[in-house]
Amino acid sequence: NAGVTQTPKFQVLKTGQSMTLQCAQDMNHEYMSWYRQDPGMGLRLIHYSVGAGITDQGEVPNGYNVSRSTTEDFPLRLLSAAPSQTSVYFCASRPVYGTGELFFGEGSRLTVL
Amino acid sequence: GQSLEQPSEVTAVEGAIVQINCTYQTSGFYGLSWYQQHDGGAPTFLSYNALDGLEETGRFSSFLSRSDSYGYLLLQELQMKDSASYFCAVRVGSTDSWGKFQFGAGTQVVVTP
Numbered sequence: 069n070a071g072v073t074q075t076p077k078f079q080v081l082k083t084g085q086s087m088t089l090q091c092a093q094d095m096n097h098e099y100m101s102w103y104r105q106d107p108g109m110g111l112r113l114i115h116y117s118v119g120a121g122i123t124d125q126g127e128v129p130n131g132y133n134v135s136r137s138t139t140e141d142f143p144l145r146l147l148s149a150a151p152s153q154t155s156v157y158f159c160a161s162r163p164v165y166g167t168g169e170l171f172f173g174e175g176s177r178l179t180v181l
Numbered sequence: 182g183q184s185l186e187q188p189s190e191v192t193a194v195e196g197a198i199v200q201i202n203c204t205y206q207t208s209g210f211y212g213l214s215w216y217q218q219h220d221g222g223a224p225t226f227l228s229y230n231a232l233d234g235l236e237e238t239g240r241f242s243s244f245l246s247r248s249d250s251y252g253y254l255l256l257q258e259l260q261m262k263d264s265a266s267y268f269c270a271v272r273v274g275s276t277d278s279w280g281k282f283q284f285g286a287g288t289q290v291v292v293t294p
Contacts (some may be wrong), residue, residue, distance in 0.1 A: 101281065108189075110268055110286040111224070126281065158223060160282075168214035168229025168272055170282055175223055 070094045074159050074173035081149045081180045089144040089176050091159030097171070098164040100142040104128065104155040105175075111158065117142055118164070149180045183207040185285035187269055192291040199256045201288045203269035206250060211272040211280050213245050213252045218266045218287070227254065227267075256290070264292045 075090045093100065101116035103126075113126030117136040131153060133145040142161075146153060156177050160170040187203045203213065212231035216224040228236050230245035230252060242255040256263055266287040274280025 103284070108286060111270075111284040113281060113283055116281050124281075127283065160224075167231070168212050168270070168282075169226040170214070170216075170224075170270075172223040172225070 072159055072161055072171050072173035074157075074176050076176060077174065078177050079179070081146075081178065083150060083180060085149050087146050087149065089146075089157055089159075089178070091142045091144065091173060092140050093142075093159075093161045093171070094140065095161065095163070095171065096139060097161035097166075098139065099166075100136070100159065100161045101126070101170070102132070102134065102142070102144045103158045103160065104153075105158060106155050114144065114157075146178075149178075151180045154178060154180045183271060183273060183283050185269055185271060185283065187267075187285045187288050189286070190289045190291065192293065193259055194293050195259055195261060197259050199259060199290060201254045201256070201267050201269075201290070203252050203254075203285060204250060205252075205269075205271050205285075207271050207273050207283075209273045209280070210247070210250075211274060213243070214270045214272065214282065215241075215243050215254045216268045216270060216284075218268065220265075224268060259292050261292050261294070264290060266290070 072093045102114040103111040115134040117123045159173040185205045214229045215227040218224045228243040245252040268287045270284045272280045
């Protein structure tokens with residue numbers, strides 16, 4: 069039972085570098101989303117998608133890019149990393165006719181120096 | 182925009198009952214979810230209320246009043262393993278099938294012997 073898989077689990081970047089956080093789910097969920105979690109601020113929605121080819125912005129989209137070419141994958145791209153993007157990133161998914169349950173990956177801890 | 186308010190910390194002894202309140206201001210409200218997160222882990226789903234009333238799942242219960250924009254999570258018979266952060270999250274959107282989830286800042290529950 070893989071569920072939602074995120075890679076890498078840990079990453080250190082220098083300011084200005086770019087990278088992609090990978091998220092894959094094997095539950096055939098239409099809805100996928102990315103959150104960042106900073107101390108004392110809960111989870112903030114970055115981008116989400118309701119199906120292949122459809123994405124939309126969340127609360128804090130600046131500095132991040134997403135695309136959804138398949139149902140399974142929803143990568144998050146940092147175009148030019150900044151120290152303010154140091155955070156723990158969570159990918160979450162749910163089926164379109166599900167209830168309030170989001171299925172989360174284990175998280176990716178990113179440090180930008 | 183959306184806003185959710187919940188207490189930052191609650192402390193209680195083993196065996197006690199704890200209630201975590203969540204008030205929200207939002208448009209396009211579909212439901213209120215609750216998640217538990219242990220240090221270093223991913224959020225895990227506890228409950229979801231789309232309609233007014235109480236939902237019970239073992240030692241945990243969740244309540245929603247849509248007219249008051251208010252809900253709570255009730256933790257009964259507290260155990261040491263219940264020490265964690267608890268997040269309320271609103272599901273908001275323009276259609277019933279989709280919607281996005283926005284989280285509160287979280288309540289740290291500390292259980293003491």
